[in-house]
Amino acid sequence: MSEPRVGSEEDSSSCGGADVEKHLSCPSSGLVAARLTIVVGDTHFSEEKMLLVQSCDYFQALYRSGMKECQQDEIHLKYLHARGFLIALAVLRGEMPILDGDDIVEAIECAAFLQVIPLAKHLINLIDPDNCLLMYHTAATFGLMDLYHAAALFIRDMYGDLEAEVRKTLPSELTSYIESLTPSVFVAVGAHVTCGAAETVHAASRTVCYLDETANTWKVLTDLPLEASTSMAGVTVLDNKLYIIGGVHGLHKQVAGSFCYNPENNSWSRIASPAQLRYNLSLVGVDGCLYAIGGEYERTTMSSVEIYNVKTRGWTFAAHLPRPAAGAACTKTMGRIFVCLWRPMETTEIYEYVPGKDEWRPVTTMIRHQSYGHCMVGHRDNLYIMRNGPSDDFLRCLMDCYNLSSGQWSSLPGHFANSKGSLFTSVVRGNSVFTLNRSMTLEYIVDGKSWKPRRQLKGFPRSGSVWTFLLRLPETLMLK
Missing domain, CATH: 2.120.10.80 (Kelch-type beta propeller)
Structure with missing residues (x-):
């Protein structure tokens, strides 16, 4: 084996999530201490605007856009489930709920639609042998790519135990992606x-x-x-x-x-x-x-x-x-x-x-x-x-x-x-x-x-x- 090289350090990922532009948090923006009502289906949620803007790319983009919704106290979110949004709010407040079944699907849907980075990280941390296939398939469906890749790596590490179930339940293109990865x-x-x-x-x-x-x-x-x-x-x-x-x-x-x-x-x-x-x-x-x-x-x-x-x-x-x-x-x-x-x-x-x-x-x-x-x-x-x-x-x-x-x-x-x-x-x-x-x-x-x-x-x-x-x-x- 050749002697390894010693050189300069390379960059990697950072510790924190996305930063919010400074003008969004200044008093004139109307976001400090302001509350917003979010309507998901028949359920109404009241939450601080700043928490949503700091944590969700969807709301960041909304309040940068200057659209009429920026002036409204109530925003309706279509195509989401209330349970998924409730889970997202819990994570944004610092909770770490254990999820399974339908909760996972609805949480992934919400994380993908609203681009809730803390929720996506929480879902990655929850990947285990019982839910990895569900996480992987659902993340692929909704395009939550970080979770998709993390779940695929987890499955690859357990492929000897999961191969039969993978081939039985997943589409061929998802199976091929798993098999293309390198196991640890x-x-x-x-x-x-x-x-x-x-x-x-x-x-x-x-x-x-x-x-x-x-x-x-x-x-x-x-x-x-x-x-x-x-x-x-x-x-x-x-x-x-x-x-x-x-x-x-x-x-x-x-x-x-x-x-x-x-x-x-x-x-x-x-x-x-x-x-x-x-x-x-x-x-x-x-x-x-x-x-x-x-x-x-x-x-x-x-x-x-x-x-x-x-x-x-x-x-x-x-x-x-x-x-x-x-x-x-x-x-x-x-x-x-x-x-x-x-x-x-x-x-x-x-x-x-x-x-x-x-x-x-x-x-x-x-x-x-x-x-x-x-x-x-x-x-x-x-x-x-x-x-x-x-x-x-x-x-x-x-x-x-x-x-x-x-x-x-x-x-x-x-x-x-x-x-x-x-x-x-x-x-x-x-x-x-x-x-x-x-x-x-x-x-x-x-x-x-x-x-x-x-x-x-x-x-x-x-x-x-x-x-x-x-x-x-x-x-x-x-x-x-």
Whole structure:
């Protein structure tokens, strides 16, 4: 394999939605604090004009147009269902309703007709194995293209389980589009510390590898840049790009640079590092932004949080964690960010970051013997927290599940083997959870709130800490 290139960073998607022109929010526009009655069928809705204009391209265009409707206090929307508009309003107010069946269809119809970007994002976050075909077909029907593509990618990742139903229920052109996409693969990189100029470019510990599931073997994808370190780094994937933030090298834990890997052109680029030097941080990517959460520096644990906007290439500080934390278990699910904060000896508190309010909101508290949360994984509206088992058996772990919709905890039955790191590096793909250690890669199927072993594949032959994630790789890269 040729040595990857290191160049300048490329743009990606932004964190926010569409901006509203400044004149729309000035007092003379008549939108500030003004209310509008929207009539959908026989149902009347009263809502702030500014909320609608800020969030819906339809209303932005209407109030820029100068048409007579701009002066009216009541607007009639034809060809929509009231339930779909009600769901849109709920999302615009910050709610995150769980939808199924007719609700999904009517919400997609409304999102497409009014171009409600927050609703379209919410629908993308709701894609799961039970609704992905409905989402895909309906999004194609109404031309909601972001949802259409996201649902197609989800189906592609589960194609082995869904192919029969896809061919039975979808038109041939929709099936062909799914099959044209590249499925995601399971990727791993071990903890690596730079050793200086004498280090060889292709040292085994410096390689990022992917699992060829058909051949049941690990293959080298790329080498880390010589200046990069994954030891105590933050590692995550955002928009199919791999990010390594921080990391340390040397006996004095000097903080290494930050890098981005783009599999589309097999290249690495250096990116700006957080303003606050930090290592042993938690890193998660959501909606065009990287979140560097907590960490430590010079033996001081931090509560500070920084956000990197991939489009603007800049870091900004966000609300601090409720208390300092290093290496905290962190995950995202349904477009939401969650972090576990441990309060010795038996309490794990879970917080959610709310971007619109820039605050950490307490979600729930788990009190268990040996309750320290080593890993947290999100699947649908469930958070799974893995923790050590009995004090005399640290090679097994226990798992608890918190359902975000019901607010209820439940414990999964039995113990899960944790030899050499399995379960503490879990990755979700569709209805599957991949776990990893040196001996084996184990795929579980999430069935309800139970994890059932599905198949065993080859383990990752690296010692020490391992980071795992999913990437979509071009066929040309996988053929090397």
